[in-house]
Ligand SMILES: O=c1[nH]c(=O)c2nc[nH]c2[nH]1
C-alpha cells in the first residue's frame with residue numbers, strides 16, 4: 491500500500507551522495523549518504539539512506555544509481571525572483587546614474603528595440619542559457635511592452651527547460667521616449683492576449699501581470715491590471731520604493747493614497763502571488779500591509795548598490811514576517827548570477843552592521859535559504875520547488891567544488907559538506923555547477939542541436 495505522498499509513477503533516476511537544502515525550520519540541512527529517487531514525472535519519489543540501497547531498490551524497482559563524488563553535492567536550483575531579460579544586452583555597463591535618469595537614458599531606448607523579434611530572440615536565448623548555466627532553475631522575468639517578443643521569451647525558457655514566470659511589461663506613461671509606451675486600452679488588451687496565449691501552453695512557464703511601476707502607470711491602467719490578475723488568479727510583479735526620489739514622485743502622482751504600497755493595494759495588486767522588487771524605503775506600516783496580503787519582496791542588492799538606490803534591511807523585513815527572495819535585477823544589477831546575489835546580500839548585511847554594530851547580520855546559511863526555498867516562497871511556487879521534499883519537482887544543481895580548472899582550490903580535501911557549501915557560495919561559479927536539473931530533466935550541459 492502506498493502512503494499519500496508516494497509516487498505512482500515509475501522511477502527514472504536515482505542519485506546517491508550528499509544533499510544540501512533548506513527546510514521551513516532549518517536554514518541549511520545536510521543529508522549525507524542519501525539516495526534520492528526521481529520519478530518519470532520529474533518529482534522526488536523517495537529520499538532514503540544510502541545504506542538501504544538494496545531494500546530501496548527492491549521496493550522501488552530500480553537498478554542504476556548515479557554516485558556523487560566526495561567533493562560533490564546536490565543543492566536545490568536557485569530562484570531569481572526579479573530579472574529583466576530585456577536588459578541583458580547591456581548588463582555590466584551603464585551604472586553611472588540614479589534610477590529615474592538611468593531608465594530614460596539607457597533602459598527605455600534599449601527596451602524599445604524588442605519590436606524586432608530577431609533582436610529579441612538573440613538576447614532572450616543568451617539570457618536563458620546564461621542564467622540556467624549559473625544555476626537559476628526558476629526565473630521571474632520582465633520582458634518589454636511587446637507582446638510577441640514576450641511570448642517568444644516564454645517559448646525560449648520552455649525550449650531550454652527553465653521554470654519561468656514571464657511578464658509583458660505594462661506602462662502608459664513615458665515622458666522621455668513617447669513611443670515606448672501604450673494607451674491603457676492597448677496595455678489591457680495586449681495583456682489579455684499575452685495571458686491567453688501563454689497560459690497553459692508550456693508546463694513550467696506562466697504569465698505574470700506586470701505593471702512596470704506606479705510612476706509609469708495611470709490609476710486606470712493599474713485598475714485594469716488588478717482586475718485581470720484577480721479574474722485569472724495570476725502572479726503579479728512590479729517595483730516599489732527603490733529610491734527616495736521615486737517615493738517622492740509617487741507621492742506627487744498619487745496624492746490621495748496613504749503610501750506607495752497603498753497605491754498597489756487599492757488597485758488589487760497586492761496578493762499572495764505578488765512580488766515587488768527592492769522595497770528599500772518601505773515604512774513599518776507598509777511592511778505590515780505586505781504581511782497582511784501575503785505579498786513578497788525581491789531583494790536586489792547588486793542593483794541597489796550599483797544605482798546607489800539604498801540598502802534594504804532584510805532582517806527588518808524578515809522580522810515583519812514578510813516573504814523575501816533574492817533577485818539579480820539585471821541590468822540595474824550587473825550580474826546575471828544568483829551566486830552574486832547571495833554575496834551582495836551578505837555584503838549589504840555587513841555594511842549595515844558596520845553602521846550599527848548591534849545589527850543582527852545575516853548568516854550565509856540564511857542567505858542560502860533565501861536564494862532557494864525563500865525565493866520559491868516569495869513566488870508562491872514552494873509547493874512545487876525550492877527544496878528536496880518528497881512530492882516536489884527535482885530542481886537541482888549538481889555542484890562539484892573540486893571541478894578541474896574551477897575557481898576553488900581545496901587544500902586538504904577533507905572539508906565537510908558545510909564548508910564545501912560555504913566555499914561554493916563565496917568562491918564558486920558556473921564551472922562548479924556541473925549539471926542542472928529542472929523537474930527531473932537535465933537541462934545543463936545543454937544538448938546541442940543537430
Ligand atoms: O531597477 C529597476 N529597473 C527597471 O527596469 C525599473 N523600472 C521601474 N523601476 C525599475 N527599477
Ligand SMILES: [Zn+2]
Nearest residue numbers: 574729767819
Ligand atoms: Zn527591476
